Amino acid sequence: xxxxxxxxxxxxxxxxxxxxxxxxxxxxxxxxxxxxxxxxxxxxxxxxxxxxxxxxxxxxxxxxxxxxxxxxxxxxxxxxxxxxxxxxxxxxxxxxxxxxxxxxxxxxxxxxxxxxxxxxxxxxxxxxxxxxxxxxxxxxxxxxxxxxx
Amino acid sequence: xxxxxxxxxxxxxxxxxxxxxxxxxxxxxxxxxxxxxxxxxxxxxxxxxxxxxxxxxxxxxxxxxxxxxxxxxxxxxxxxxxxxxxxxxxxxxxxxxxxxxxxxxxxxxxxxxxxxxxxxxxxxxxxxxxxxxxxxxxxxxxxxxxxxxxxxxxxxxxxxxxxxxxxxxxx
Numbered sequence: 001x002x003x004x005x006x007x008x009x010x011x012x013x014x015x016x017x018x019x020x021x022x023x024x025x026x027x028x029x030x031x032x033x034x035x036x037x038x039x040x041x042x043x044x045x046x047x048x049x050x051x052x053x054x055x056x057x058x059x060x061x062x063x064x065x066x067x068x069x070x071x072x073x074x075x076x077x078x079x080x081x082x083x084x085x086x087x088x089x090x091x092x093x094x095x096x097x098x099x100x101x102x103x104x105x106x107x108x109x110x111x112x113x114x115x116x117x118x119x120x121x122x123x124x125x126x127x128x129x130x131x132x133x134x135x136x137x138x139x140x141x142x143x144x145x146x147x148x149x
Numbered sequence: 150x151x152x153x154x155x156x157x158x159x160x161x162x163x164x165x166x167x168x169x170x171x172x173x174x175x176x177x178x179x180x181x182x183x184x185x186x187x188x189x190x191x192x193x194x195x196x197x198x199x200x201x202x203x204x205x206x207x208x209x210x211x212x213x214x215x216x217x218x219x220x221x222x223x224x225x226x227x228x229x230x231x232x233x234x235x236x237x238x239x240x241x242x243x244x245x246x247x248x249x250x251x252x253x254x255x256x257x258x259x260x261x262x263x264x265x266x267x268x269x270x271x272x273x274x275x276x277x278x279x280x281x282x283x284x285x286x287x288x289x290x291x292x293x294x295x296x297x298x299x300x301x302x303x304x305x306x307x308x309x310x311x312x313x314x315x316x317x318x319x320x
Contacts, residue, residue, distance in 0.1 A: 034256065035256040035259075035261070036256070036259045037258075037259060038258045038259045039258070040256075040258070041255065041256065041257045041258065041272070042255070042256040043254070043255045043256075043269060043272055043273050043276070044252070044253075044254045044255070045251065045252065045253050045254075045269065045270075045273065046251070046252045047250050047251030047252055048250075048251065050251060051270075051273070058273065060273070060276050062276070087287070089287050089290065096283070096287075097283045097284070097286075097287050099284075114280050116279060116280055116283050118279065118283075121283070121286070122286065123286070130276055130279060130280070132276060132280065144284075146277060147277050147280040147281045147284060148281050148284060148285075149281070
């Protein structure tokens with residue numbers, strides 16, 4: 001019985017890193033802190049074929065508070081430094097738009113970050129920063145197609 | 150040891166069995182032992198082991214055999230059920246465990262919208278549209294930058310060409 005308990009404990013510990021999507025700075029933003037924030041929105045889609053493409057996780061945040069916007073941008077910057085591919089446009093020294101292809105997860109799933117600061121938009125700017133994290137087998141071109149359609 | 154052609158009690162049979170396994174019995178005694186195992190109704194651990202060892206499952210054991218057969222069938226049935234559950238059930242369950250069902254949740258301004266696929270997808274569509282517009286804007290900005298570079302290059306080429314012509318005229 002003791003041995004079974006130890007095995008179960010080891011298995012439980014082994015699954016934690018996978019659930020935590022370890023290694024990303026933005027992961028700390030998805031700890032539930034925005035769920036009750038009246039100035040934020042958080043959308044989560046998990047499961048097979050999320051958004052009808054080969055994604056397992058779609059997790060996004062939209063915030064209007066300045067300090068939260070700055071926090072998100074700083075964490076995106078850190079994760080962006082490890083990206084294997086990226087498209088970034090800076091405006092006034094800040095990220096306006098960023099698309100980052102991150103190294104695959106331990107489960108060999110592709111990981112993507114989108115960042116958009118609509119305060120810096122030329123057309124119809126508004127006080128909103130959006131962060132999207134996606135994880136799945138979908139390729140970068142499939143992800144691009146998803147947002148361009 | 151009584152070597153007559155009859156074993157009169159269980160104890161006598163058990164002693165004969167012990168002697169048989171010790172290799173001390175004669176051919177006649179072995180024959181006697183076989184007959185006793187096959188025909189007697191005595192039962193004990195020693196006798197049953199001897200019957201199994203010597204391959205005797207005799208007629209008088211029929212009732213017990215029937216019960217044992219029933220038990221065996223039950224055990225086989227249970228084992229088969231467990232085997233089917235293990236081979237079919239666990240992979241199916243593990244597939245279910247490893248493949249969580251789609252879940253749609255949105256927290257908007259402190260309020261939760263749970264398991265409403267249509268509502269959550271509608272919100273996500275807006276996000277994706279915004280991203281798409283920004284992507285187009287960035288593509289256009291890049292195209293504009295390239296045009297600007299191209300125009301500047303053309304301007305520089307024209308300037309150099311004019312300068313070259315002026316120098317030639319001077320010469």
